[in-house]
Amino acid sequence: MYITAASTISHQPTFRNKGFAAGLTVLARPSALLHPDYKSFIPAMNRRRMSDVLAMAMACSVDCLEQCGVAQPDAILVGTSMGSNFFTKTFLDKIANASGPMISPTAFILSTHNTIAGQISLFLENPNYNMTHTQNSLSFEQALLDGMFCLQNGDHHVLVGAADESEDVLYNLNARLKTMDAHATCGASFFVLSAEKSAASPPVRLVDVGSFGLIGDDLSPYVLEFLQVNQLTPDQIDLVLYAGTKPATENALRRMFAGPVLLDYQVFSGVYYTNPAFALHYAVDLLTGERPPPVGNILICNNLIPENLGLLLIDTENARHGTLD
Amino acid sequence: MDALKEELKKHIIEELNLQDVTPDDIIDDAPLFGEGLGLDSIDALELIVIMENYYGIPITDASVGKEILYSIDTMAAYIVNNKPA
Numbered sequence: 001m002y003i004t005a006a007s008t009i010s011h012q013p014t015f016r017n018k019g020f021a022a023g024l025t026v027l028a029r030p031s032a033l034l035h036p037d038y039k040s041f042i043p044a045m046n047r048r049r050m051s052d053v054l055a056m057a058m059a060c061s062v063d064c065l066e067q068c069g070v071a072q073p074d075a076i077l078v079g080t081s082m083g084s085n086f087f088t089k090t091f092l093d094k095i096a097n098a099s100g101p102m103i104s105p106t107a108f109i110l111s112t113h114n115t116i117a118g119q120i121s122l123f124l125e126n127p128n129y130n131m132t133h134t135q136n137s138l139s140f141e142q143a144l145l146d147g148m149f150c151l152q153n154g155d156h157h158v159l160v161g162a163a164d165e166s167e168d169v170l171y172n173l174n175a176r177l178k179t180m181d182a183h184a185t186c187g188a189s190f191f192v193l194s195a196e197k198s199a200a201s202p203p204v205r206l207v208d209v210g211s212f213g214l215i216g217d218d219l220s221p222y223v224l225e226f227l228q229v230n231q232l233t234p235d236q237i238d239l240v241l242y243a244g245t246k247p248a249t250e251n252a253l254r255r256m257f258a259g260p261v262l263l264d265y266q267v268f269s270g271v272y273y274t275n276p277a278f279a280l281h282y283a284v285d286l287l288t289g290e291r292p293p294p295v296g297n298i299l300i301c302n303n304l305i306p307e308n309l310g311l312l313l314i315d316t317e318n319a320r321h322g323t324l325d
Numbered sequence: 326m327d328a329l330k331e332e333l334k335k336h337i338i339e340e341l342n343l344q345d346v347t348p349d350d351i352i353d354d355a356p357l358f359g360e361g362l363g364l365d366s367i368d369a370l371e372l373i374v375i376m377e378n379y380y381g382i383p384i385t386d387a388s389v390g391k392e393i394l395y396s397i398d399t400m401a402a403y404i405v406n407n408k409p410a
Contacts, residue, residue: 045363048342100378104340105370 001151001206003191003314004198005067007060008281009036010187011270016063021285026267029183033166046123049110051086053165054119056188061120061159064190068198074155076117076130077146078162079139081273083113083132085167116163137302140277141211141310147193148209161190162274185270189277191284202288203317210311219252219309223301226311234258238295239286241265241279244303253301265300276302276310287316330401336375341368353397361396369394376400381409 008014011031012024033056038047041059050058057078065071082088091107109115117130129150133142140162147160166186174184197203210226227233234256242253243266253262269278283298302310334348337357341364355361358369372394376382382404384390393403 044344048344049367100374102374102377104374106367109367 001148002194002197003204003206003280003284004157004194005064005070005192006189006281006284007063007067007191008187008189008278009056009060010034010189010278011185012268014278014281015059019285019289021282022289022291024268024282027183027185027270031183031185031270033186042123049106050119051084051110051165052186053080053084053086053163053188054110054116056165057116057120057161057163057190058123060161060163060188060190061124064159064161064192065124068157068192068194070157070192070194072124072126072128073157073159073192074128075147075150075158076120076124076126076128077143077150077158077160078117078120078130078132079141079143079274079277080113080116080132080134080163081136081139082164083134084111084115085165085170087111089167089169120159135211137273137305137308138211138213138310140274140280141209141302141312144193144206144209144312145211148206151193151195155195157192157194159190160193161188162277163188164272164274166272182266182271184272185275186272187269187275187278189274189281191277191280204284204287205315205317207313207315208311209313210309212309212311214307215309216307217248219249219301219303220256222309223253223256223299223311226313227299230313232297232313234260237297237299239263239283239298240301241283241298242301242303243271243275243279244301245306248306249301249303266304271304273304275304276300276312280312280314283314287314326401326405329404330397333375333397333400333404336379337372340371340375351397355396357394357396372400376404380404382407 011027011033014020015036038055041062087107087110091111094103094107113134114132117132121130133139135142143160147158150158164186171184208230212222237260240257240260240262265279269275279300297315300312334351338346358364373384376384
């Protein structure tokens, strides 16, 4: 199956900026989400109820569908770890500060995670299957697996993405409790997966997706088996994009991959639980840029939460088994 | 009555987060839903909350709710006729 469109809104200049991967620099701290002009994508009557996570997801979805000329995808699959933090906080505030006998329903409705795929579906007036997956740091991988199953069952084009938003209260709480020293950010990345390659874009294949929980202390057996299932050996991987705890994840990967470049993609994306979607767009952009590097097989290794492991394998058609030019 | 209608419009704009809409944009006898102001089913729930929280008037019968929430005129008339003593 092929990745025929990709769109990302993040703390980096990624949106509608084909070739962005070649020019990315390490994200400065602090950083801010780079919002596009949402009015170009979302009518004001729809935009009024959207927090960042919904607005980003909607704009990326519209952008993706425009890129590949698909009016109605056969399925809409979204991964989100936290859903709308903004509306969750708003709903709790309304409960705490209720001034009358009734509580406004909007914040509750929009705080539910599955509102993301649902709102995209309503906006597109799309009657097909939609689902939002919430599996902590593996939410995006789960959505991708769902998308792959849809294509294997006969769908032609599916919209798959991930989105998470920042919320100052949570950010400040983390800072006060010192639970996370990472550079907390947010973003959304959406893709169209298609059964056939598009004439309009260089063919990049989504080869396989792995999603593993409770992996224990060593990710190596999972990675090696994943490659073996796909008839690859570590020396046939050209680039490994990873996120994890240092030095454990990096050391484990270095023991397996002697040759390929190892790159911690979080220096570009910052930390949020669905940032492997950022990494996937980064990889696709590398492979489809004006001057693509000599890279064919790319493995994305998401070990952001130590007990979870997400693996994404993409390639260009001529890259299999070391036959890259 | 005019003051009540003006107040209703302000509550609606604020609670429904109607960006770029002013009270003057809401015509008293125009439908609030569909071709009028373009409100939807979630907005209907918010209007019910406005009626109860600001005016103490519960709307529990869905069959009459559609008529009450048709326009600013119908909402204001219902408030005047049913406001608790």
